[in-house]
Amino acid sequence: xxxxxxxxxxRFVIGVPYVWLFVFFLLPFSILLYIxxxxxxxxxxxxxxxxxxxxxxxxxxxxxxxxxFVAQEEGSHLFQTIYIEAYFRSIWYALxxxxxxxxxxxxxxxxxxxxxPSVRPALLMMVMLPFWTSFLLRVYAWKGILADQxxxxxxxxxxxxxxxxxxxxxxxxxxxxxxxxxxxxxxxxPLYANLVKMDFRLLEAAYDLGSTPLxxxxxxxxxxxxxxxxxxxMLVFIPCVGEFVIPSxxxxxxxxxxxxxxxxxxxxxxxxxxxxxxxxxxxxxxxxPLAIYYHYTGDAAEPRQ
Amino acid sequence: xxxxxxxxxxxxxxxxVKRFDEAVAVDEVxxxxxxxxxxxxLGSSGCGKSTLLRMLAGFEKPTSGRILxxxxxxxxxxPYDRPFNMMFQSYALFPHLDIWENIAFGLKREGxxxxxxxxxxxxxxxxxxxxxxxxxxxxxxSGGQQQRVALARSLAKKPKVLLLDxxxxxxxxxxxxxxxxxxxxxxxxxxxxxxxxxxDQEEAMTMxxxxxxxxxxxxxxxxxxxxxxxxxxxxxxxxxxxxxxMLDGKLSVDETDHCAVQTAIGEIHVGHxxxxxxxMPVAVAVRPEKVSIGKQxxxxxxxxxFTGKVKEIAYFGSYNTYIVVTPQGTRMKIxxxxxxxxxxxxxxxxxxxxxWWDDTDALVLRN
Numbered sequence: 001x002x003x004x005x006x007x008x009x010x011r012f013v014i015g016v017p018y019v020w021l022f023v024f025f026l027l028p029f030s031i032l033l034y035i036x037x038x039x040x041x042x043x044x045x046x047x048x049x050x051x052x053x054x055x056x057x058x059x060x061x062x063x064x065x066x067x068x069f070v071a072q073e074e075g076s077h078l079f080q081t082i083y084i085e086a087y088f089r090s091i092w093y094a095l096x097x098x099x100x101x102x103x104x105x106x107x108x109x110x111x112x113x114x115x116x117p118s119v120r121p122a123l124l125m126m127v128m129l130p131f132w133t134s135f136l137l138r139v140y141a142w143k144g145i146l147a148d149q150x151x152x153x154x155x156x157x158x159x160x161x162x163x164x165x166x167x168x169x170x171x172x173x174x175x176x177x178x179x180x181x182x183x184x185x186x187x188x189x190p191l192y193a194n195l196v197k198m199d200f201r202l203l204e205a206a207y208d209l210g211s212t213p214l215x216x217x218x219x220x221x222x223x224x225x226x227x228x229x230x231x232x233x234m235l236v237f238i239p240c241v242g243e244f245v246i247p248s249x250x251x252x253x254x255x256x257x258x259x260x261x262x263x264x265x266x267x268x269x270x271x272x273x274x275x276x277x278x279x280x281x282x283x284x285x286x287x288x289p290l291a292i293y294y295h296y297t298g299d300a301a302e303p304r305q
Numbered sequence: 306x307x308x309x310x311x312x313x314x315x316x317x318x319x320x321x322v323k324r325f326d327e328a329v330a331v332d333e334v335x336x337x338x339x340x341x342x343x344x345x346x347l348g349s350s351g352c353g354k355s356t357l358l359r360m361l362a363g364f365e366k367p368t369s370g371r372i373l374x375x376x377x378x379x380x381x382x383x384p385y386d387r388p389f390n391m392m393f394q395s396y397a398l399f400p401h402l403d404i405w406e407n408i409a410f411g412l413k414r415e416g417x418x419x420x421x422x423x424x425x426x427x428x429x430x431x432x433x434x435x436x437x438x439x440x441x442x443x444x445x446x447s448g449g450q451q452q453r454v455a456l457a458r459s460l461a462k463k464p465k466v467l468l469l470d471x472x473x474x475x476x477x478x479x480x481x482x483x484x485x486x487x488x489x490x491x492x493x494x495x496x497x498x499x500x501x502x503x504x505d506q507e508e509a510m511t512m513x514x515x516x517x518x519x520x521x522x523x524x525x526x527x528x529x530x531x532x533x534x535x536x537x538x539x540x541x542x543x544x545x546x547x548x549x550x551m552l553d554g555k556l557s558v559d560e561t562d563h564c565a566v567q568t569a570i571g572e573i574h575v576g577h578x579x580x581x582x583x584x585m586p587v588a589v590a591v592r593p594e595k596v597s598i599g600k601q602x603x604x605x606x607x608x609x610x611f612t613g614k615v616k617e618i619a620y621f622g623s624y625n626t627y628i629v630v631t632p633q634g635t636r637m638k639i640x641x642x643x644x645x646x647x648x649x650x651x652x653x654x655x656x657x658x659x660x661w662w663d664d665t666d667a668l669v670l671r672n
Contacts, residue, residue, distance in 0.1 A: 209411030
């Protein structure tokens with residue numbers, strides 16, 4: 001099949017992102033949406049067609065969504081389902097990770113942005129260096145550090161500070177440590193890009209007008225880096241909500257996040273429609289903060305003097 | 306008596322030195338600035354004027370020396386503890402705050418009551434005539450308006466000393482001339498002692514009461530614009546301020562009321578004495594506008610009269626500039642106001658002309 005475009009060069013360039021988004025986002029998402037509204041299949045196919053051949057009727061199955069929000073067991077409340085709990089837990093861990101990344105990443109970025117221009121590339125390289133090793137290996141390494149017989153516990157015991165190993169692996173601690181560690185560069189890079197552009201004379205102006213360095217930081221540096229903070233926060237928060245690998249390696253049974261639930265529905269229960277419905281709801285949960293993000297970056301993109 | 310002295314020596318720097326690694330940016334600068342005057346630090350870029358201003362503001366710590374404000378050493382005070390406020394080059398207005406908040410920034414840090422802040426910001430907005438713009442962001446204002454916001458912000462805290470860093474540097478030429486007077490009026494109305502830094506001699510001369518000419522970290526001369534222009538103390542100052550014909554030579558006569566210098570174009574008589582020895586190398590400085598030019602030699606003049614050939618003529622509207630080359634090859638720049646002598650208009654390229662000046666119009670400078 002040949003494309004017949006009047007201005008192939010221009011249209012092609014403009015068209016590439018659209019084609020990309022259509023093939024790799026809109027199409028899969030439509031399939032996902034479709035599956036989320038059909039019945040579970042029999043042994044051969046994982047889901048039934050939406051078109052009932054016998055009756056000739058179009059049948060949307062809302063139960064896939066219904067079961068996410070409404071408890072099936074007797075005596076439990078409306079929204080008390082394992083799915084809702086998993087959503088909330090995911091959002092909570094993602095928020096906590098984003099906050100931790102911000103608290104660690106801000107001084108990090110500030111330091112790099114304030115260092116001599118000649119050493120900045122080296123420092124940025126060090127931020128990105130972990131990407132050169134496999135993501136899985138890096139997460140596994142934390143197992144070795146946090147385990148009962150791991151580096152930290154052994155050191156504390158040999159120092160005599162503790163007699164029994166502290167349970168760190170498979171807890172909130174290990175989960176948050178792992179996620180914060182992995183996602184930190186996503187916070188540092190946009191923050192750095194923002195902070196490095198900041199006019200140092202604005203801080204001098206603040207000192208000159210009677211601000212102590214701490215006050216000047218809070219009243220000038222932080223507000224001016226708002227766009228960087230939001231960008232970094234979203235870049236960490238959004239992928240963290242759906243994070244699957246880190247919780248399954250470092251998290252315990254208490255820390256089941258929505259990614260794991262979708263996996264279980266898909267491969268353990270073989271319930272593709274419900275897994276799809278869960279994924280659609282999760283996308284909704286992510287699109288809302290994204291919309292807020294774009295609202296704010298649009299705001300921050302106003303021209304500066 | 307003591308009061309008068311403290312008024313004359315309101316802001317004093319004593320042997321102020323700033324070294325960056327091994328480079329000396331400011332070298333033993335002694336200045337005393339009077340209360341209420343506008344004092345300009347004038348020099349080309351890299352002469353140390355900005356470093357000196359930054360030391361006054363507290364952004365740079367002096368390597369040695371003292372900064373005294375009304376007798377108190379302030380050199381060790383942090384910028385936020387110093388009763389000095391600065392108007393920054395290209396203003397450094399806070400882009401995330403509106404005009405009102407920019408001006409209120411310093412007042413809020415003082416912890417003033419809300420009403421007082423409201424009132425003071427209102428006064429400042431009136432002073433710079435920007436009341437209607439209070440809720441705008443800096444980038445929504447023109448360059449001239451931003452400059453006035455910066456001035457209002459630096460005056461809001463009623464500083465003892467106002468520091469201006471190239472106050473008009475970011476404005477275009479037309480706006481600059483208009484703003485010069487506006488700025489001086491406002492500063493004089495407020496009555497604040499003001500130290501400004503500029504590389505533009507015209508700006509320094511129109512705005513400042515006194516000027517310190519700086520070069521290579523040192524102050525070469527301090528004086529009123531007239532003193533500096535008419536009586537430059539060194540070759541550098543004469544060259545830097547305005548334009549000048551510099552004629553090198555040797556001192557040939559040195560009497561109590563006059564002296565003479567033997568130069569390439571002949572002996573030049575100068576109507577002031579110089580404490581030196583006959584034969585020492587000196588230079589005679591003559592401003593182009595002090596030199597007269599004509600096709601005929603004026604009657605009865607025997608000294609400081611020379612001849613040459615017109616090589617270039619430039620018409621500047623209100624005045625003409627002639628470049629005359631003497632038989633010895635010395636180039637002289639001569640300017641004449643337009644309409645002073647009608648016969649000047651007859652002078653054209655390659656004409657042989659006379660040029661002359663009075664004894665009192667030239668200055669002998671040591672090398």
